[in-house]
Amino acid sequence: MTAAAPGAAKKTSWRRRSVLPGFNLTLGYTLAYLSLIVLIPLAGLAIRTASLGWNEFWALALDPRVVASLQLSFGAAILAAVVNTVFGVLVAWVLVRYRFPGRRWLDAAVDLPFALPTAVAGIALATLYAPNGPFGIVLEDLFGVKVGFTSAGVVMALIFVGLPFVVRTVQPVLEEIDRETEEVSATLGAGRWRTVTRVMLPGLLPAILTGFALSFARGVGEYGSVIFIANNLPFESEIAPLLIVIKLEEHNYAAATAIATIMLVISFAMLFVINLLQAWSRRWFGHE
C-alpha cells in the first residue's frame, strides 16, 4: 500500500488491493444487473406508493378487508413458524444426534418444500385436508376440526413451506456444537433436561430465532400453496397476497400497491432483524 502512487492509493482506499483481475468488470456487472432486475423495479413500487399521498395510503391500508387479510397472513405465519420451530428443532436434533435406518432419506426429504413447486404442494394439501380427503376425514371425526377450506388450512400450508428453514439453520450449528460442554454439565451433576435447556439451548438460540424469522417471512408472502387449501373468503380465509391479486384484477392498482408496500416494509424489517441475529451469533458464538 505504501509504495502505491498517491492517485492509486486514493482510488483503492475503499478496497484492498489485489493482484487478481476482473474486479471492475464483475462488480460493475453485478451492480448493473442488480439495479436493472431488483432495485429499479422495487424503486418503481416506492415511487408509486409515494404518489398515493399520506391520506390516501392510510385510507387504503386501513380498509377493514385489507386489515383482515394482513392479520390473517401475519397471524397464520406466526403460528406456522412456532409449529415449525418446535418440530424443526426436534427434527434437526434427531437428524444430527441419532443414527437410524432411513436417516439419509429423511434428511433429503426435509428439502422437499424448497424443491416442490407451490402450486403442486397446494393441490396436494387441498386434496389431503378437504372434508372428504384422508386427513380431512380423520381430523373431523377425531377432533371435530375442519382444516380444508378454512383459515386452519392456511396455517397447514405455511407449515409445509416453512419447515426446511428452521431445520436447515439449526442443523449445521447443532453439528458443530462442542460436546465437551455437555459432558462437563453432565459430570457436574446436571440432569439431561437441564443440560439441554440450560447449556445447549442458549448456544442454539440465534440459529433457532433465525430459522423462526425465515420461516415466518416465507409464510407471510406465500401464495401458491395457500390459495388451493383455503376457500379464500374475505374476512375469513383471504390472505394479503391474494387480496393484491384480486385488487389487480379489478385494476385497483392503488390498493394493490398499498398492501404490497405494507408487506414489503415488514419483510425488509424481518430481513434486517435476521442479519442482526446472525451478526450477534457470529460475535457471541463464533458461528452463523
Added chain:
Amino acid sequence: MSEAATAARRKTPRQVIGEGPRTRFVLIAVALAFLGLMLIAPLLVVFIEAFSRGLGVYLEALAMPDTMSALQLTLLVAAIAVPANLVFGVAASWAIAKFDFKGKSFLLTLIDLPFAVSPVVSGLIFVLLFGANSVLGPWLQDMGIQVLFAVPGIVIATIFITFPFVARELIPLMQQQGSSEEEAAVSLGAGGWRTFFLVTLPNVKWGLLYGVLLCNARAMGEFGAVSVVSGHIRGQTNTLPLHIEILYNDNKAAAAFAVASLLAMLALVTLAVKTMLEARFAGSLAAQRRH
C-alpha cells in the same frame, strides 16, 4: 455432514451424555411421524391422484396441446432465466469473494432482497413498471413490444424470483476457499479468464451445479409472480404451474395431478442430485445455506 465426522462419531465409545433408548425412540418416532404426515404424504398424494383414473387418462392429460405448450413455455423461461442468473452469480461471487471492499455486506443484503419479497409482490412491481399506466408501458406499446401478459414479462418475473440462488450458493463457497490459488495462477502469468476457467471453476463446479439446480427448480415451479404477470392466456402465456391451476379449477383433478407429477418428478430429481452431491463432495459445498 462430512464422512470423516461420521466415522469419528461411530468410533467413539458409548457416550455418558445423550438420551436413554426410550426417549430416543420417542423423539425419532415423533420426527418420522411429523415429516411423514407433513411432507411425504402430500408428495404421495400427487402420484396417487395422477394415476387415479388409470394410465390412459394420465397420458392423455400430458399429451393435451395446452399441456405441451405450457411445457414448452416453462422450458423456454428456465432456459433464459437460469443462464442469466448463472452469469450474474459467477460475476457477483468473483467480485465479493475474491476482493475486499467497503459496502460488501450491504451488497450481500441487496442480493438477498428477492427472497424477502412475496412472489405476488414481485409480480406486482413488474405490472407497475410495464403496465398501461406506467412510464414504460405506453412507450413500449408504441415500439410494438408487449412485455406484460406475454413471454418477456414471465421471463423477467422469473429472473427476479430466482435472482439470488446461484450467487447465494457460490459466495460462501468461494469465500471459504480464499484466493491464494488464483493469486498463484496470476503470478505465474495466467490471464483472468484462464485463471477462472482452469483454477476457480474446477474448485466450485459442484457448488455451482447445486445452485443452478435450485435456481432451475424454482424457475420451472414459480407460481405467484408468474401468475400476476402472465394474464392467463391459454396455450400462450401458461406455464406448467399455471396450467395446473386452470385444470384443477376446471374440476379436472386427475389431469391437474398428472401435470403436477411432472413437476414433482423434477423436484425429486433435484433432491436426489443434491443428496448425491452432498454425500460425495461434502467438502466442496458450502456448509451453511439458506434458500
